[in-house]
Amino acid sequence: MSIDDLLRYARVNRGRHLDELRQFVAIPSVSAQPDHAGAVKRCATWLAQHLRKIGLTNARVVATRGHPIVYASLRGAGARPCVLIYGHYDVQPAEPLANWQSPPFVPTVRGDKLYGRGVSDDKGQLFAFVIAIEAWLRERGRLPVDVVCLFEGEEEIGSPHLLEFVSRSRSDLRSDAAVMADAIMASPARPALVHALRGALYLELTVHGPRLDLHSGLFGGVVLNPLQALCELLASLHDAHGRVAIPGFYDRVRRFTHAERRILLRDAPSDALIAHDAGIARPWGEEGFSLYERIAVRPALTINGVQGGYAGAGSKGVIPASSGAKLSFRLVPDQDPQEVARMLRRHLVERMPHAVHGTLRTISAARPAQMDPRHPVLQAASDACRLAFGVRPALLRGGGTIPALHCFQTVLGLQTALLGFAPTDAGMHAPDETLHLPTYDKAVAATIGFFDAYARQSCQERKQIA
């Protein structure tokens, strides 16, 4: 059966949908920053209200011990396959604000792009599913499969309360598979279907020195500057070859066979493309691996932030009383975040100078995740992309981390199709984040087609089993 009527509906209502997305993006739902908690809540309320408006009448905001979750479901009477649609309505901090051409929460169209924090990650990609559901319900009065929506407000801070919610909501969430769009494309014309993700371990290291900030003229030379100690500790985490220098760190990293590497690299972006997307002239990292492999199947450690001493204009002769760093590991099979945290602690304790003391705090942790590319939900996602983009999506392993994916796998036993509709230059997590509108039209078409494709793939699977 053709879905042309649905695609036409999306085209005709394109302007209104863009306005709605702009309303959604305008709410500064920065989950990491406590002073934005009200906006996060407002954003959840807006989203639930919108879902009710398009026909998901039971949509509601569910409180957690952190930011709320937006939940909705639409189940038919018969025994149809059910897909859990996941997305996150929270966004990354917009800092540094000075680097935005238009304010991050005043979504602005320039050329064929919409600019604003979260336009791609993940409000835009999430909203493609919302538009698809609306199209089905308005044009056909029903969806071809049952759906459950779970839209989270804490993805960008590591989903600290998702596991608890999913565990206690097993019956509301019961489904056959999950789908989400929260990744980048393989190239400007080719979406990605991500079947594996790295895990993450995010930590905060603080080094404490003198009781108070000191004058560096009066005390420079007799006090171990905590900022100096911190830099020395951070510098000890990598060796001269770009490898993580923490003893034991690579012990559990899975080695791929030659044959496995060939499969792995089939759809992989080239070194040149990755370097171009990163905006770097000279790549860096572990020798003996392509850039794609370094992102996909090799772990990494990033110092995400350092804060200490005086950072304002001009100069200040200060020895800060303390200083801190945020750092994160990206982990691959079969690394364990808890074990890596223990290795890091041991490494730091051994190197901590006596004249200062340090504290290490884990902010979030998620294991690596892996899906089966032959699962109906991944097949359906692939079919839908082919229909909308005219090309099979690249089957990739992703370098990022989506704790939800692992949580759905372990708690609900679900495989997830993770789609990437954001162009590689969308600036997710950076200033001037963009949504490329012509690509977005295709993403909306793909999500519309996905429900149909999943109904067919599920049906085929049942026939095969029978």
Next chain:
Amino acid sequence: MSIDDLLRYARVNRGRHLDELRQFVAIPSVSAQPDHAGAVKRCATWLAQHLRKIGLTNARVVATRGHPIVYASLRGAGARPCVLIYGHYDVQPAEPLANWQSPPFVPTVRGDKLYGRGVSDDKGQLFAFVIAIEAWLRERGRLPVDVVCLFEGEEEIGSPHLLEFVSRSRSDLRSDAAVMADAIMASPARPALVHALRGALYLELTVHGPRLDLHSGLFGGVVLNPLQALCELLASLHDAHGRVAIPGFYDRVRRFTHAERRILLRDAPSDALIAHDAGIARPWGEEGFSLYERIAVRPALTINGVQGGYAGAGSKGVIPASSGAKLSFRLVPDQDPQEVARMLRRHLVERMPHAVHGTLRTISAARPAQMDPRHPVLQAASDACRLAFGVRPALLRGGGTIPALHCFQTVLGLQTALLGFAPTDAGMHAPDETLHLPTYDKAVAATIGFFDAYARQSCQERKQIA
């Protein structure tokens, strides 16, 4: 001749003087921060107005290419000795603001202390001279010596425009010696007379990486993080023994003979006192030197600030596009700031990884300074302290840097008596900066006595020469 009448005048007017000092401190004259430029100007205007009020009728605000200078003079008809009084009305940034018990620019008395940014460094110490001049003019109608006042608004940023002003104002500034109070005491009951200061070289190092901030999941492992490169560069600046690891850095550092070290250490504070003042359990630094020597005659390198990546609450998975550090050297005879800057640049260039690039900028530079303790102005300062505090001031070398001192020596040929009236726990450059009021009363008495003492010392010197 007794100065009891003058001391009584100070006692009687103590409350009003404290109110005036609070007005002075309440103006947030933070020279380092461009958004405070208006306040710096307001502060200069207030000070010039106050000087006119107490009788320095020619007091005026002199524009420079940076923050203004307040100038005043009072010269008698005859050939009297003239002393140049220097101080600075600008203050250090007040950050981190959260660590203040009362707001930094709402000067507040608690117990026997006045709290506020600049109460000691240097508004309080500067104002002691202003009170002394007022006492002489009101009680006696004249000062016993000629005076020139030069109160600067850029000391805390390295006095970038002082040299230019002094060079073009030689005739207005002609004097026989200079005096300033901008140092800490040797112990709670004993002021300091500082006869040498370390030089300073303040620089800013920036490391640039990818064109934009990147998502550390999507690119972690293939991009050299500029923040990591920065930490590694900063870590390379010290060796494991706390010495500066830049080749050639110690080549020009003067070696003191055993006899010189004995003299040096005569009035020196103990290791225990310095560690106590610093608020540290374990001292640090170059082996083979007392803590006092490490501050007084050994150079030091301090990382004053690092800024890069995300420093807000929670987490952000970012690889910053660039990151920067502020660092400063304290230099001793016979080191040359320009030469040290060249050595640092060479060291960094050799270690800069190819995948990033760095920029190094000198913010300010000042040579080390050295005075003759037998000069009349230092003798007069010593006499005045003995009178007011009942004890000879400790003759010390200071670890800080006051570019004015070097400038007066090289351009005007003047020796400077640098007095320290701020208790060691005054928190100069730190939150909760204090002025200990009972000590301040003695500092005011010492400045009143100084003019008299300098008149006598100069007279003796002339007799000796004659």
